[in-house]
Amino acid sequence: CATPLKPALDSESETWQxxxxxxxxxxxxxxxxxxxxxxxxxxxxxxxxxxxLGTGAIELSxxxxxxxxxxxxETIKADSIEALADRAxxxxxxxxxxxxxxxxxxxxxxxxxxxxxxxxxxxLTQLGWQINYRYRTPxxxxxxxxxxxxxxxxxxxxxxxxxxQPKLCSQ
Amino acid sequence: EGDVAQLHxxxxxxxSLSANFVQQVRDTDGNLLQESKGTIALKRPNNIRWESLExxxxxxxSNGQTVWRYDADxxxxxxxxxxxxxxxxxxxxxxxxxxELAADYSVTVVKSDNSREFILIPKQQGAFLEMRLLxxxxxxxxxxLVDTLEQTxxxxxIKPKYNIExxxxxxxxxxxxxxxxx
Numbered sequence: 001c002a003t004p005l006k007p008a009l010d011s012e013s014e015t016w017q018x019x020x021x022x023x024x025x026x027x028x029x030x031x032x033x034x035x036x037x038x039x040x041x042x043x044x045x046x047x048x049x050x051x052x053l054g055t056g057a058i059e060l061s062x063x064x065x066x067x068x069x070x071x072x073x074e075t076i077k078a079d080s081i082e083a084l085a086d087r088a089x090x091x092x093x094x095x096x097x098x099x100x101x102x103x104x105x106x107x108x109x110x111x112x113x114x115x116x117x118x119x120x121x122x123x124l125t126q127l128g129w130q131i132n133y134r135y136r137t138p139x140x141x142x143x144x145x146x147x148x149x150x151x152x153x154x155x156x157x158x159x160x161x162x163x164x165q166p167k168l169c170s171q
Numbered sequence: 172e173g174d175v176a177q178l179h180x181x182x183x184x185x186x187s188l189s190a191n192f193v194q195q196v197r198d199t200d201g202n203l204l205q206e207s208k209g210t211i212a213l214k215r216p217n218n219i220r221w222e223s224l225e226x227x228x229x230x231x232x233s234n235g236q237t238v239w240r241y242d243a244d245x246x247x248x249x250x251x252x253x254x255x256x257x258x259x260x261x262x263x264x265x266x267x268x269x270x271e272l273a274a275d276y277s278v279t280v281v282k283s284d285n286s287r288e289f290i291l292i293p294k295q296q297g298a299f300l301e302m303r304l305l306x307x308x309x310x311x312x313x314x315x316l317v318d319t320l321e322q323t324x325x326x327x328x329i330k331p332k333y334n335i336e337x338x339x340x341x342x343x344x345x346x347x348x349x350x351x352x353x
Contacts, residue, residue, distance in 0.1 A: 019205065021227050023245035030249060032242045034196075034205060034227070050196070050318060051260070056298045057318040072296055073319045156245050160226050167202070 011102045011141045017166035018159045026153035040169035103143045174280045178289045179269040185311040187214040190331035197323045216268040218342040232344040239344035
């Protein structure tokens, strides 16, 4: 479906969906997957990761009642989505990444960063991660690529599409 | 049983295959989640070059001994020894030998006039719930996989050519000529 040139999505909004690809490098392992992340509000999240050929699909979700991991036909519950991400062998800092992918800093933690003259966050250092940003044009507020590095791992998210009304949130 | 023999017969008609493909991933309600396009080259058993070109560039090459998985967007290369576990991924299944298929999957065939669908269900908990190999007029035309989130990945071969010769570099990966090919 051809997406018309929509007005720049409001990067402050808590309701969004991204589709793209994620790569993770940690203790000499490397993984890649397509990613479909829907965020309805601060507490309602669904992240789907699946292998390039449609296998190994996993789903991490969270709402007020807690977090759930669907993997290999099993359902595992926990109180935090980050704990489940580790368990799924995808140790991604989900709580902070939720802001970083939007070209924003996590609001309550100490940070160091630089914003360019177009008002786009260019790099950010926070929570032990160093994050670099790419934008499709100088006018996009939402990045199309972020590269994050910590002492123990490296994470790249390539975003091919941003949406502001995720289907998940209207169900 | 008979269905495995039928699958054997059908797959033996596709000892090698070269085609473009369109891959569509749909959720349980049938909504299109993602569409990707690419090319596939296959020489049974276990020689495969699966390259998806858009929206993401991903390359899987196997010569039956080594499997290379190269993600050009992420500049990530995984090189692994080929082993039977490898045959759990769809690209590898269509290259697998008949005995491997019969050993790892229960096979049932669904017939409707001149098309056949072979339903493969992993015998142990696999990376997917079910896979169908699709044949029309005896030709291998595509496959459909249901993953553990019940999303469906449909792969349709476009203008497939069967039983053709490949030059031996097809099923080898080396970084320089891959980058040069971009």
